[in-house]
Each structure stands twice: as structure tokens, then as C-alpha cells.
Amino acid sequence: MPLSSCKISIAGFIFLFFLTPNLIWGQVESNDSTQLSDTLTETDYEFNFYLFDFSYTNNKVKTKDQTEETIPAFIGDASFLHKTGIYAGLMYTNYLNADTSSYDIDLQAGFQKYFFDDFWDIDLNYTYHKYNGMLDFKGVDYNHAINATTGITYEMLYLSGDGNFYLDNENYFTSISVGILLDFENILTKNDFIFIQPSVTINQGTDYWLYDIYKPYIENVLLPILKYRGYPTQNLTTEDIVERYLRNNDLSTNTYTYQGVDFIIPITYGINSVSASFSWMYYIPSDKLKAFGMKDQSGYILSLSFIF
Numbered sequence: 001m002p003l004s005s006c007k008i009s010i011a012g013f014i015f016l017f018f019l020t021p022n023l024i025w026g027q028v029e030s031n032d033s034t035q036l037s038d039t040l041t042e043t044d045y046e047f048n049f050y051l052f053d054f055s056y057t058n059n060k061v062k063t064k065d066q067t068e069e070t071i072p073a074f075i076g077d078a079s080f081l082h083k084t085g086i087y088a089g090l091m092y093t094n095y096l097n098a099d100t101s102s103y104d105i106d107l108q109a110g111f112q113k114y115f116f117d118d119f120w121d122i123d124l125n126y127t128y129h130k131y132n133g134m135l136d137f138k139g140v141d142y143n144h145a146i147n148a149t150t151g152i153t154y155e156m157l158y159l160s161g162d163g164n165f166y167l168d169n170e171n172y173f174t175s176i177s178v179g180i181l182l183d184f185e186n187i188l189t190k191n192d193f194i195f196i197q198p199s200v201t202i203n204q205g206t207d208y209w210l211y212d213i214y215k216p217y218i219e220n221v222l223l224p225i226l227k228y229r230g231y232p233t234q235n236l237t238t239e240d241i242v243e244r245y246l247r248n249n250d251l252s253t254n255t256y257t258y259q260g261v262d263f264i265i266p267i268t269y270g271i272n273s274v275s276a277s278f279s280w281m282y283y284i285p286s287d288k289l290k291a292f293g294m295k296d297q298s299g300y301i302l303s304l305s306f307i308f
Contacts, residue, residue: 050308051089053077059299071299072096085113087125095137102133110147123149135216140209142166156181158197169212172256173205195268203259210292211238218242249291260285270305277303 055075073096079089086109093104110125127145131138144167151160162175179199187194215238222241227233246253266279279301285294 048083049081051077051079051081051305052307053079053303053305055301055303057299057301059297070097075301079108081112085111087112095133098134098137100134102137103131105130105132118153121151121153123147139213140166140169140171141212142168142171144168153181158199170208171206173203173259175201175203177201189271192269192271195270196266198265199263201262201264203261204256205259206256207253207259207288211242214238214242214292246288246291251288251291257288258286259289273307275305275307277301277305279303 053076055077057071057073057075059071059073074094075091077089077091079087081087088110089106089108091104091106091108093106095102107128108125110123112121112123112125114121125147127147129143129145131141146165146167147163149160149162151158158177158179158181160177160179162177163172164174165172177199179197182194182196184194186192218238218241223233223236226236243253260283262281262283264279264281266277268275268277270276280298281300282296282298284296
């Protein structure tokens with residue numbers, strides 16, 4: 001039975017789809033909506049800020065058999081940003097259509113700063129990640145990660161690079177993004193604004209996370225079938241089967257390679273310290289991920305943000 005005939009873990013799609021570098025809080029897995037904090041500049045950080053963000057997403061995932069999964073999730077985020085650039089945050093993600101309670105909790109602490117009149121920005125942070133619930137939604141298995149983002153702004157153009165490094169496994173990921181910054185003020189009132197930031201992100205990374213995602217299927221389904229059919233399986237591991245499958249499809253394994261490109265169009269409308277945003281997203285996976293059954297995916301995020 002080829003691996004492409006089985007359904008890849010839902011969380012694998014979620015993980016790659018949300019791996020994007022150009023967000024102010026540098027979240028690893030979730031929350032791709034444009035928040036009110038994305039419109040802040042260097043001069044705004046003369047004060048301390050509290051940010052509360054509530055989001056709903058409806059990601060749609062298609063596999064090779066043309067079935068479509070809708071993966072609704074609720075995301076809550078509370079953060080504090082000190083005027084020195086030091087910040088801390090707590091993010092909670094609940095997967096609404098799971099059969100049993102399934103959620104992610106992320107604790108984050110980091111440093112973010114703008115330099116040279118908003119021309120250059122950096123974001124360095126540590127994330128503690130904890131998952132509880134169904135294996136289908138677990139995604140990459142990790143507890144500790146270091147994340148780094150840097151970007152430059154030139155007029156309406158924003159170029160950024162992002163790196164995510166997991167401390168308790170061999171996975172690491174990088175992204176390169178280009179976006180356009182469109183900001184309109186005093187539209188209906190003197191204190192409102194519209195912020196639009198369409199962007200394209202190219203993602204690269206290791207493929208060890210594929211072993212984690214497929215391990216339950218291989219151990220509980222595929223290996224018993226192979227054993228029943230008379231194949232010698234006593235020395236086979238999850239890594240062996242994934243490597244053989246990739247090689248049979250002329251694809252490399254245990255490597256750092258291109259993993260896909262995603263397109264994001266976020267639109268935010270705000271008045272004073274409150275904003276609402278809609279983000280449409282589309283992801284095109286690499287040939288390696290397509291070999292595992294992944295196809296193009298789309299979705300949207302609705303967010304409501306408060307900053308004090």
C-alpha cells in the first residue's frame with residue numbers, strides 16, 4: 001500500500017500552512033491574521049501595550065483522492081509588549097471538530113525592535129509548546145523552539161526572513177517573504193484606518209516531521225498489513241518505510257529542501273484601539289509533500305483585536 005493512498009495528518013497541513021515569517025509576534029504555527037499591532041511603528045513603542053486577539057479559521061484541505069476536510073479552529077492570544085521591546089504572550093488553539101478535546105498552548109517570550117526610522121526590524125523569541133488531544137491534530141511533536149525574524153521596509157515594500165528551530169528534535173524551517181504595505185487613514189472617522197498587506201512566502205525546511213506524522217499509521221496499519229502479506233517486517237522502522245517511499249518516487253529524504261509557497265491577503269479595519277481583520281490564504285505544497293497526498297489548500301481567518 002503506497003503512502004500516498006492514506007490521509008496525511010490534518011495537523012501537518014495546518015503546520016505548513018501557517019509557517020509564515022512576517023507577523024509581529026512571530027507565532028510558529030497559527031494566527032496568520034493581520035493584527036492591530038502590525039500597524040505600529042518605532043515611535044509607537046514609547047509605551048507599554050497589552051494585546052488581545054480572538055480568531056476563527058476554516059482551513060480547507062484536499063488530498064489526492066479529492067476529498068476535502070474543513071478544519072475549523074478557535075485561536076485566542078494575549079500578549080504584553082514593553083516599551084523596551086521585550087514581550088511575552090500566551091496563545092490557545094482549539095480544534096473545533098475533533099472527537100475529543102484537542103488544543104495547543106503556546107507560551108512565548110521574546111524581544112522585538114525597530115531601527116533606523118522603521119527601516120529594519122528584528123524579532124527573537126522562545127516558545128514553549130504543549131499539545132493535548134487527538135493525534136490527527138498534533139502536527140510536529142515539539143516542546144521548545146527558538147524563532148528569529150528580520151525584515152526591512154522600503155516605502156510600500158516589506159522583505160523578511162524567518163527561521164524556526166526546534167530544540168527537542170531535528171526539525172528546522174526557514175521562510176523568505178515579500179509583501180506590500182497599504183495603509184489608509186481617516187476613512188469614515190478621523191481615528192479609523194484600513195491596513196492591507198498581501199504577501200508571498202517561500203518555505204524551506206527539514207522533513208523529519210513526516211516521520212512523526214506517519215508513525216501512528218505505519219505502526220498500527222501499514223506494518224501489520226505487510227506482515228500479514230508475508231513481508232519481513234521485524235527490522236523495519238518508520239524511517240525505513242518513509243525513506244524507501246521517497247526514493248521510489250525519486251525524492252530525497254533527511255534533507256533541508258523547498259516545501260511550498262503560500263499567498264496571504266489580510267485586510268484590517270480599525271478604530272482607535274480595536275480592529276477586525278479578514279485574511280484569505282492559499283498554499284501550494286512541494287512535489288515531496290504532494291507525494292504524501294497533499295494538494296493545494298485554502299482558508300480564511302477572521303480576527304478581532306484589542307490593544308491597550
